[in-house]
Amino acid sequence: MSNVIETRNLRYRAGRNFEIRELSLNVPAGSIYGFLGPNGSGKTTTIALLMGQLRASQGSITVLGQSMPQAAPRILARTGFVPERPHLYPTLTVEEVLRYHASFYQSWDWRRADELFGRFELDRSLKLSALSKGETGKLMMLLALAQNPDLLVLDEPTDGLDPVVRRAMIIAVLDYVSQRDAAVFISSHLVHELERICDWVGVMDNGKLVAEMPMQTFKSGIKRLRVTGAPALVEDPPFVLLSRDTGETLGAGEVWVVRGWQTPMQQYFEGIGASLREVVDLDLEEGFVELLRTFRAPRAQA
Amino acid sequence: MLTQIDPRSPTPLYDQIAARIRVAIAAGELEPGQPLPSVRRLAGRLRINPATVVQAYRVLESEGFVEMRQGAGTFVREVENQRRSQERNAEAARLVRAMLTEAARLGLATDDLVTAFKHEVGASDR
Numbered sequence: 568m569s570n571v572i573e574t575r576n577l578r579y580r581a582g583r584n585f586e587i588r589e590l591s592l593n594v595p596a597g598s599i600y601g602f603l604g605p606n607g608s609g610k611t612t613t614i615a616l617l618m619g620q621l622r623a624s625q626g627s628i629t630v631l632g633q634s635m636p637q638a639a640p641r642i643l644a645r646t647g648f649v650p651e652r653p654h655l656y657p658t659l660t661v662e663e664v665l666r667y668h669a670s671f672y673q674s675w676d677w678r679r680a681d682e683l684f685g686r687f688e689l690d691r692s693l694k695l696s697a698l699s700k701g702e703t704g705k706l707m708m709l710l711a712l713a714q715n716p717d718l719l720v721l722d723e724p725t726d727g728l729d730p731v732v733r734r735a736m737i738i739a740v741l742d743y744v745s746q747r748d749a750a751v752f753i754s755s756h757l758v759h760e761l762e763r764i765c766d767w768v769g770v771m772d773n774g775k776l777v778a779e780m781p782m783q784t785f786k787s788g789i790k791r792l793r794v795t796g797a798p799a800l801v802e803d804p805p806f807v808l809l810s811r812d813t814g815e816t817l818g819a820g821e822v823w824v825v826r827g828w829q830t831p832m833q834q835y836f837e838g839i840g841a842s843l844r845e846v847v848d849l850d851l852e853e854g855f856v857e858l859l860r861t862f863r864a865p866r867a868q869a
Numbered sequence: 870m871l872t873q874i875d876p877r878s879p880t881p882l883y884d885q886i887a888a889r890i891r892v893a894i895a896a897g898e899l900e901p902g903q904p905l906p907s908v909r910r911l912a913g914r915l916r917i918n919p920a921t922v923v924q925a926y927r928v929l930e931s932e933g934f935v936e937m938r939q940g941a942g943t944f945v946r947e948v949e950n951q952r953r954s955q956e957r958n959a960e961a962a963r964l965v966r967a968m969l970t971e972a973a974r975l976g977l978a979t980d981d982l983v984t985a986f987k988h989e990v991g992a993s994d995r
Contacts, residue, residue, distance in 0.1 A: 734916065759876075763882065
């Protein structure tokens with residue numbers, strides 16, 4: 568099995584103005600897959616579909632080699648899921664929640680739970696209603712990891728948490744996957760957080776998957792070029808010209824943002840009588856912003 | 870060694886890690902037989918994907934700098950002096966190239982750099 572999550576042509580209408588459409592995701596086994604997208608792009612809806620909480624009107628979903636929602640119990644038994652909004656009973660204590668949760672999972676690992684307790688510095692006797700946002704986040708992560716999952720699905724797990732807690736949670740996930748061969752599907756709009764840990768990225772915008780590729784490919788191909796003397800109309804560049812802005816200062820040239828850049832393409836500029844002054848690498852966040860900008864731009868530009 | 874990496878750099882993370890270790894071996898900071906940090910520890914410390922650490926160690930292994938022993942860990946190998954000096958020279962050349970690129974970007978002349986370099990080296994000798 569090469570993909571732990573696979574969807575084909577998913578469609579789901581969430582409201583009059585929003586739908587997931589033609590969604591085909593491929594999450595490779597063993598990967599840490601970053602699911603990026605602005606707020607409201609459909610990340611959480613997609614995850615709810617993957618976890619069997621919503622029913623797609625069209626298309627198919629395979630998770631860990633089995634069909635969702637038909638095989639939901641079997642899939643969920645092997646999946647650690649941290650939802651965007653925790654659904655825990657506020658009147659139970661931390662210890663009670665743990666025992667309750669543990670009873671559902673055959674693969675539950677008390678040793679890992681104890682180890683994470685120490686690491687996260689959680690108090691077992693506290694009622695859930697007394698936990699801070701950060702402590703609730705850590706408890707959700709603990710529950711997901713202690714069930715010894717083959718797949719972790721994390722929906723904005725660190726959103727709104729302070730940097731210390733975020734770091735502790737990310738390290739716990741990394742520690743888990745370095746001990747055990749598991750895949751991680753993590754959604755976030757905090758691009759920088761995913762930049763160092765993910766080896767695959769999928770980008771959502773307005774209900775559609777606009778890009779899916781290895782992180783390195785995503786990061787290496789998008790560049791900002793400074794070009795002088797280029798004609799107003801350029802034909803058949805060897806790269807994808809995402810945007811072209813005339814600079815503010817005279818003589819500084821234009822700024823081009825391109826995708827699919829490779830060093831030998833420098834020669835192209837001589838061919839059109841222009842000169843390439845500078846090639847600047849874009850990081851994941853800048854690449855992400857540029858990608859969305861061009862995806863949303865009217866077709867006339869292309 | 871290996872306390873910082875730059876996730877925003879276009880150089881892949883595994884490349885950055887491999888380069889650091891290569892230089893550390895060439896400079897004698899890491900000695901033959903010495904173990905590298907475990908994959909789990911290094912991934913946790915740098916907050917990166919464990920697969921990236923494994924990839925870096927594999928590259929170093931294929932180049933003959935380290936040896937991965939199943940279940941025991943990854944260890945620095947004996948590297949010939951000539952090869953070590955080659956690596957040090959290559960790293961020095963990389964630093965100079967980066968400096969030249971940056972200077973060109975800022976519009977500094979090469980002569981200015983040479984003068985500054987001589988001055989700084991002299992200052993640190995004194």
